[in-house]
Structures are given as C-alpha cells and as structure tokens.
Amino acid sequence: MAEQTEPKWEGKVTAELKDSTAELIWPFLEDFCNIDKFFPNLHTCYRAEGTPGQPGLVRHCETDVGWANEKLLTIDPTNRSLSYEILENNIGLKNYVATLKVFPMEGDGKPAGCKIEWSFIADPGEGWGLKDLVSYVDYCLQFMAKKMEDAIIKAQI
Numbered sequence: 001m002a003e004q005t006e007p008k009w010e011g012k013v014t015a016e017l018k019d020s021t022a023e024l025i026w027p028f029l030e031d032f033c034n035i036d037k038f039f040p041n042l043h044t045c046y047r048a049e050g051t052p053g054q055p056g057l058v059r060h061c062e063t064d065v066g067w068a069n070e071k072l073l074t075i076d077p078t079n080r081s082l083s084y085e086i087l088e089n090n091i092g093l094k095n096y097v098a099t100l101k102v103f104p105m106e107g108d109g110k111p112a113g114c115k116i117e118w119s120f121i122a123d124p125g126e127g128w129g130l131k132d133l134v135s136y137v138d139y140c141l142q143f144m145a146k147k148m149e150d151a152i153i154k155a156q157i
Contacts, residue, residue, distance in 0.1 A: 008095075009130045012119040013138040015145035020152050022104040022114040026080040028148045029100050029116075032072050033059045037151075038144040041065075058087070066091040073097070092126035116145055 017025060028038060033052065036045035041063045048069060050057035057072040068089035075082040080102040086093050098120040105112045118141050125133060 006124045008121050009124055009133065010119070010121045011130065011134040011137060012117065013134065013141050014118075015116045015141045016105065016113060017116070017145050017149050018113040020114060020149045022080055022102045024152050025114055025116065025145075025148055026077070026102045028151070029080075029082065029102065030075065030077060032057055032075075032082070032084070035059070035061065035144075038147045040140055040143040068093070092128055094123040094125065096120060096122035096125075116141060 028034075030053070033045055033047045036042045039045075039061075042061055043064070044062040045059055048058045048060045050072070053075065055072055055074055059070050059072075061068050061070060066089065068091060069087040070084050071087055073083045073085055081099060083097060083099040085098075086096040098118060101117045103115045103117065105115050118137055120133075120137065122133070124130070
C-alpha cells in the first residue's frame, strides 16, 4: 500500500510601508546575514559559508527557543526579490522555502511607499499548524517592516 503524503503548506503575507520606498527597504533584505537587526527575538545571525550576496550563502540564525541554517537560493536586486530554504533546524520546519519581494506602491499616479511580500511553501511542520505558521510569518514581517521603516526615518533625522 502506498504511503499517504500530506499536501505541502503554502502561505503568503504582506506588509505595506507608507513612508518608505522599495529602493530604501530592499538593502535591508538584500543583506541576508544581518536579519537579526530586524527579525523579532533573533539575537544571532551570521554567515556560516558562502559569498555574501550570492546564491549558496548560508546563514546561521538563533533565537531563545531555536536555531536554523538558511541557504540563499536566488537573489535578484533588479526585481528586489530573494528566496531561501531552511536547512538544518530545531524548530520543526521541513522543506521550507520562502521568497521575499519588495514592490513599489503608487497612489494617485505618484509613489506611495512600498509593499513587502513573504511567501512560503513547506512540508507540514512538527508542532505547527498551517494557520500558526502563517500567523507567525505575518507577525515577523509586520515587526520587520516597522523596524526597517523606523531605521530609515531615524537615518533621515
């Protein structure tokens, strides 16, 4: 009898930043090994192997409750997008691949901030439900967007 496999989990969340352009936000995400400056409760992130800014770069991230090694799969500065996969980890995620994109927004035909989109696909997680994972990713993205926008505003003062 064939083994039954659960369908992949998929999710997508967005954050809108009214006071920051895509050109100003993208460098924060492009700097793959410095996500600890913006990600909630992440106190360590460093390059474990590979070349900064190039596919194959692996970062090691630690929080108070877990760790993960994450590999940069693609990076496209022109279209402001990157994708990565979680390799080894102790947070219960398997075959997790995420894509982050930054888009300009317009209002009345004029620039009106930007939007960050974070999408993922993964095998069902141990200790996670799909709604829990989507909620966590959304919380993290909203937190990151606020910190990035605050950093831009602070730099302009």
